[in-house]
Amino acid sequence: QLQLQESGPRLVKSAETLSLTCSVSGDSIRSNADHWGWIRQPPGKGLEWIASISYSGHTSYNASLKTRVSIFVDTSKNQFSLEVTATTAADTALYYCARVNAGYFFDYWGQGILVTVSS
Amino acid sequence: EIVMTQSPATLSVSPGERATLSCRASQSAANNLAWYQQKPGQTPRLLIYGASTRATGIPGRFSGSGSGTEFTLTISGLQSEDFAVYYCQQYHDWPLLTFGGGTKVDIK
Numbered sequence: 001q002l003q004l005q006e007s008g009p010r011l012v013k014s015a016e017t018l019s020l021t022c023s024v025s026g027d028s029i030r031s032n033a034d035h036w037g038w039i040r041q042p043p044g045k046g047l048e049w050i051a052s053i054s055y056s057g058h059t060s061y062n063a064s065l066k067t068r069v070s071i072f073v074d075t076s077k078n079q080f081s082l083e084v085t086a087t088t089a090a091d092t093a094l095y096y097c098a099r100v101n102a103g104y105f106f107d108y109w110g111q112g113i114l115v116t117v118s119s
Numbered sequence: 120e121i122v123m124t125q126s127p128a129t130l131s132v133s134p135g136e137r138a139t140l141s142c143r144a145s146q147s148a149a150n151n152l153a154w155y156q157q158k159p160g161q162t163p164r165l166l167i168y169g170a171s172t173r174a175t176g177i178p179g180r181f182s183g184s185g186s187g188t189e190f191t192l193t194i195s196g197l198q199s200e201d202f203a204v205y206y207c208q209q210y211h212d213w214p215l216l217t218f219g220g221g222t223k224v225d226i227k
Contacts (some may be wrong), residue, residue, distance in 0.1 A: 037216075047155075047206055049162065049216040060214030063120060096162065104210035105153035107174065110193040 002026040004097050004110035012091075014119045018084040021112060023095030027079045030055035030093045036070065037101035040093040041112075048093075052100050053080055087117045121145055122210045123219035127138040132197050141220045142207035150186045151211035155219075158203040166205075167192065181208075194224070195199040201227055 022036070023050035029036065051061045051071040059071055065084070073080040083089035086090055094114050098106040122145040132138045144154065150170040156162040165174040172192060180195045194201055207219040207222035 035214075036221065040217075046158075046221045047208075047218040049208075050217060052216070053212060063177060063215070100216075101168070103213060104216075105165060105168045106155070106163070107165045107168075109164075111162060 001107045002099060003107055004108060006095060006097050006110045006113040008087070008113060008115070010113065010115055012107045012115060012117050014088055014117055016087060018087050018091060018115055018117070019081065020095055020097075020113065021079050021081045022119065024078045024080075024099075029073065030075045030078065033102055034083070035103040036073065037100045038082045039098060039100050039106065042090075042093045050084075050095075051082065052103060054103070059119075085110065089117050089119070091115070091117045120216060121148055121217055122208055123207055123217050125207060125219035125222045127222060128224060131225055133227045134197055134199060136227075137206055138180045138194040138197055138201075138224050140150070140192040140194075140205055140211045142185075142192070142219050144190070144209055144211075147187045148190075148209040148211035151197075151213070152183075152185070153208045153210065154183055154192045155206045155208065156186050156201075156203045157206065158200075163206065177218070192205050197224070218225060 024032045034054045036052040037046045053071045070084045094112045096112045098111045099108040124143045152170045154167040157163040171183045204221045
């Protein structure tokens with residue numbers, strides 16, 4: 001059974017960089033054509049797709065976040081990561097990693113990690 | 120960017136009744152649409168993809184329909200565990216993906 005687990009600091013100072021890692025188990029991150037992605041959910045609000053990456057490193061980003069976001073894949077560790085630079089309180093959210101089936105929809109999700117950006 | 124708009128924001132339904140949720144795309148999404156369910160404090164769960172194909176393990180009371188710009192998620196015979204927030208997501212504009220704002224289904 002495929003499982004994903006987010007990890008990283010839960011508190012980030014405003015203007016600093018938010019860095020998260022998603023560890024994948026139960027399958028190889030490069031076993032097929034699926035992509036891997038990050039989604040976030042501010043407290044009490046809806047879902048926002050942030051970025052996706054294929055195992056070969058092809059990336060795609062939400063246009064509203066593109067200038068501040070980077071996504072990476074480390075196939076040797078079966079992990080992928082997210083960085084968000086120049087953070088503000090608006091980046092406070094529950095961050096989920098997920099498998100993006102064929103790059104289209106999210107069929108396996110991590111449990112999520114709440115990251116708070118404080119001043 | 121394809122903007123997804125869900126309505127209503129909140130839908131009050133009695134157990135056993137049918138719930139009909141709408142999702143509208145700002146431009147055609149063909150049938151490249153997924154639906155998710157999120158219960159309080161839980162991770163979203165994939166319900167439907169391809170506008171009408173149920174994901175593995177999803178009960179038959181959940182059905183999706185529509186294409187182009189108008190989509191519907193129907194829950195027939197609402198059960199207590201179905202009260203949740205539901206999101207639509209388009210992938211027609213791949214690799215750019217967008218979610219709707221969600222519809223909360225609560226107990227009437």
